[in-house]
Amino acid sequence: MKNLLVTGGAGFIGANFVRYVVAQHPAVHVTVLDKLTYAGNRANLAGLPANRVQLVVGDIADATVVDRLVRRVDAVVNYAAESHNDRSLRDPAPFMQTNILGVYTLLQACRQYDVRFHQISTDEVYGDLPLRQNGVGAKFTPTSRYQPSSPYSATKASADLLVNAWVRSFGLRATISNCSNNYGPYQYVEKFIPRQITNILSGRRPKLYGNGANVRDWIHVTDHSRAVWEILTRGTVGETYLIGANGERSNRDVLALILKLMDQPADAFDWVKDRPGHDVRYAIDASRLRDELGWHPEVTDFETGLRQTIAWYRTHPDWWQGSKATVEADYRQNGQ
Ligand code: NAD
Numbered sequence: 625m626k627n628l629l630v631t632g633g634a635g636f637i638g639a640n641f642v643r644y645v646v647a648q649h650p651a652v653h654v655t656v657l658d659k660l661t662y663a664g665n666r667a668n669l670a671g672l673p674a675n676r677v678q679l680v681v682g683d684i685a686d687a688t689v690v691d692r693l694v695r696r697v698d699a700v701v702n703y704a705a706e707s708h709n710d711r712s713l714r715d716p717a718p719f720m721q722t723n724i725l726g727v728y729t730l731l732q733a734c735r736q737y738d739v740r741f742h743q744i745s746t747d748e749v750y751g752d753l754p755l756r757q758n759g760v761g762a763k764f765t766p767t768s769r770y771q772p773s774s775p776y777s778a779t780k781a782s783a784d785l786l787v788n789a790w791v792r793s794f795g796l797r798a799t800i801s802n803c804s805n806n807y808g809p810y811q812y813v814e815k816f817i818p819r820q821i822t823n824i825l826s827g828r829r830p831k832l833y834g835n836g837a838n839v840r841d842w843i844h845v846t847d848h849s850r851a852v853w854e855i856l857t858r859g860t861v862g863e864t865y866l867i868g869a870n871g872e873r874s875n876r877d878v879l880a881l882i883l884k885l886m887d888q889p890a891d892a893f894d895w896v897k898d899r900p901g902h903d904v905r906y907a908i909d910a911s912r913l914r915d916e917l918g919w920h921p922e923v924t925d926f927e928t929g930l931r932q933t934i935a936w937y938r939t940h941p942d943w944w945q946g947s948k949a950t951v952e953a954d955y956r957q958n959g960q
Pocket residue numbers: 631632633634635636637638657658659660661662663664665682683684685702703704705706707708722726744745746747780802803804805806807812
């Protein structure tokens with residue numbers, strides 16, 4: 625694994641993966657293909673050595689650029705996607721284009737040049753789970769039924785089905801990972817945790833959807849990166865791996881912790897309109913990843929990870945201030 629193509633590598637999780645590879649695997653050269661949509665940012669790759677990382681600005685649905693890059697690498701890891709549920713409810717079109725046709729384009733090129741492919745998917749392809757009763761609740765497994773709720777998750781589910789079909793019909797050497805909610809540095813300010821942190825830092829009030837009882841299964845982004853590397857280099861072709869760190873928390877509890885860590889009163893937030901079709905709960909059973917590949921999360925204390933994330937946004941105002949007003953104006957227009 626000497627030459628990697630990381631698509632979507634200028635976004636939140638992709639850039640963290642590129643940084644992880646550069647730091648931990650010195651023999652690997654990374655080419656990033658990224659369209660630099662509203663969520664992509666050159667600054668996410670700032671400071672990385674030019675002889676280790678090359679950024680190509682382009683679209684994963686553009687067969688010409690994809691062909692030119694795929695033919696010269698050993699593997700492709702696809703992070704590129706339209707990734708935000710709320711946006712997919714307002715305008716699903718770019719989700720269809722990138723998350724389905726873009727993946728199709730990558731698959732065709734990897735098939736042609738027999739290149740190893742890894743698809744970054746999401747736990748949301750499995751729909752949602754009921755809230756725990758007396759502390760007990762089911763978890764998603766690799767055999768859970770696909771029943772996505774939003775246009776976003778439906779396009780991610782579609783991509784997974786394409787990958788599996790290319791493995792079976794064309795012998796493509798591919799794997800899929802379905803991860804739970806990530807947090808950490810470089811996450812765009814539209815997402816829940818950075819939105820609330822930057823609301824407080826910019827004198828706005830945090831916003832909680834619905835009744836705040838919805839549960840997400842949080843994992844630190846560096847643990848996600850390590851898991852993807854293990855799957856890419858040691859995983860079984862054709863398999864799906866679920867990635868999660870036993871980090872279930874309600875949105876209300878996460879916000880309460882952010883308010884506490886940022887010295888705000890416990891009631892210093894606004895309740896806002898709920899998301900239509902809002903998934904109730906996610907929870908990951910990552911047994912295959914742990915048992916087969918020996919992966920374990922290293923950031924096991926959510927409060928510590930969150931404190932470090934708050935510190936990152938506090939010390940990087942130039943990174944987020946430019947997009948904050950636009951993101952909040954869009955949310956305001958939507959009643960959120
Ligand atoms: P993000 O929105 O921060 O980044 C997406 C990146 O993809 C951006 O750099 C963007 O410019 C790029 N991109 C979009 N369309 C493109 C195209 N057509 N061609 C090339 N590049 C394009 O997203 P993220 O949160 O970093 O998520 C990355 C991946 O991980 C996505 O596939 C997402 O579905 C998946 N995922 C995210 C989470 C999470 O908690 N954020 C959890 C599990 C899985």
